[in-house]
Amino acid sequence: MFAVVSAMLTGCVLPPVAIAPADEDRASPELVERARQATRPSSVCSASQGSPFAMRKKVLVLSMPVQRPIEAVDLPGIAQAWSLVLQQRLEGSDRFLVRNGSNHYIDRTGDVRKQVTSLAQLFDAQIVIAGQIGSLGMQPSRINLGGLGSLPQPFGDRRVIETELELFDGQTGARLKQLNHNTEVRGAVVNHSGGILRGDFFHSQLGAAVGKLLDRQFDDIQDELACLPLQARIVRAQQKEVHIDAGFTSNIKLGDPLRILQREGFPSNGNGEGQVEKTVGNLVIKQVFPESAVGQLEGEEQPDWRLNGFVRAW
Numbered sequence: 203m204f205a206v207v208s209a210m211l212t213g214c215v216l217p218p219v220a221i222a223p224a225d226e227d228r229a230s231p232e233l234v235e236r237a238r239q240a241t242r243p244s245s246v247c248s249a250s251q252g253s254p255f256a257m258r259k260k261v262l263v264l265s266m267p268v269q270r271p272i273e274a275v276d277l278p279g280i281a282q283a284w285s286l287v288l289q290q291r292l293e294g295s296d297r298f299l300v301r302n303g304s305n306h307y308i309d310r311t312g313d314v315r316k317q318v319t320s321l322a323q324l325f326d327a328q329i330v331i332a333g334q335i336g337s338l339g340m341q342p343s344r345i346n347l348g349g350l351g352s353l354p355q356p357f358g359d360r361r362v363i364e365t366e367l368e369l370f371d372g373q374t375g376a377r378l379k380q381l382n383h384n385t386e387v388r389g390a391v392v393n394h395s396g397g398i399l400r401g402d403f404f405h406s407q408l409g410a411a412v413g414k415l416l417d418r419q420f421d422d423i424q425d426e427l428a429c430l431p432l433q434a435r436i437v438r439a440q441q442k443e444v445h446i447d448a449g450f451t452s453n454i455k456l457g458d459p460l461r462i463l464q465r466e467g468f469p470s471n472g473n474g475e476g477q478v479e480k481t482v483g484n485l486v487i488k489q490v491f492p493e494s495a496v497g498q499l500e501g502e503e504q505p506d507w508r509l510n511g512f513v514r515a516w
Contacts, residue, residue: 315375322372
């Protein structure tokens with residue numbers, strides 16, 4: 203009997219067995235994106251009310267000069283316009299107090315750290331964002347006609363946009379992060395709109411690509427800065443009363459505890475490099491004003507106020 207059954211099965215074609223897809227295969231793009239968003243630093247370090255990450259950091263955004271200006275003849279003023287649009291996105295996050303540095307840029311041939319610290323002090327900023335547009339190059343598309351030469355191919359042109367952002371600590375001038383972004387546009391790649399990075403510009407193929415690239419810059423800046431503590435300068439101190447340059451616009455509240463830090467050691471280049479940070483006390487906020495606050499030093503010991511001091515949220 204077994205031999206007969208075996209012969210019958212051998213002559214049959216069995217239907218395929220359905221294999222259940224793995225969970226990751228079943229996940230829709232929406233679920234994948236939701237999971238990605240949940241693990242982003244800006245989500246983990248939530249700025250919701252009551253969170254220590256709710257304190258708003260002062261951010262200075264500089265101009266975005268074009269590395270090869272000849273590539274931007276159809277985009278006059280894009281260096282300043284790019285900075286202003288990025289500032290608008292950062293202001294909308296409610297994580298930052300944004301300073302407009304669109305008329306300033308970093309001279310790479312000079313002392314970068316010194317320029318950063320000077321600009322940060324001038325604009326009262328904790329973080330300085332500098333950058334450049336590395337490429338706006340276009341490659342026209344043509345139809346090859348063999349021995350007859352070639353003809354332009356309408357709407358087949360290609361344009362590559364590359365940007366570089368650098369995030370600096372305003373007090374030391376140290377670079378915290380470099381962010382590189384790029385995108386490619388095909389089709390109508392020349393700007394024919396009346397405005398630059400405003401109005402109808404974003405309705406074009408070029409504008410839509412630039413808008414998405416700005417969104418990526420905004421997301422990456424948020425992720426890089428979200429988990430950093432607020433930092434503010436001590437502008438005046440007497441006995442146990444300490445005045446700092448951040449107030450309720452930075453979401454500082456009565457009773458907030460802050461660490462007092464100073465830098466010790468001899469700076470090797472005049473901007474703090476080579477010095478060591480040291481916690482010298484704790485501060486409790488007793489009065490809050492729009493752009494400043496007053497705190498009371500805890501404990502009996504007092505720092506040497508002749509040394510530069512600053513406070514940090516933790």
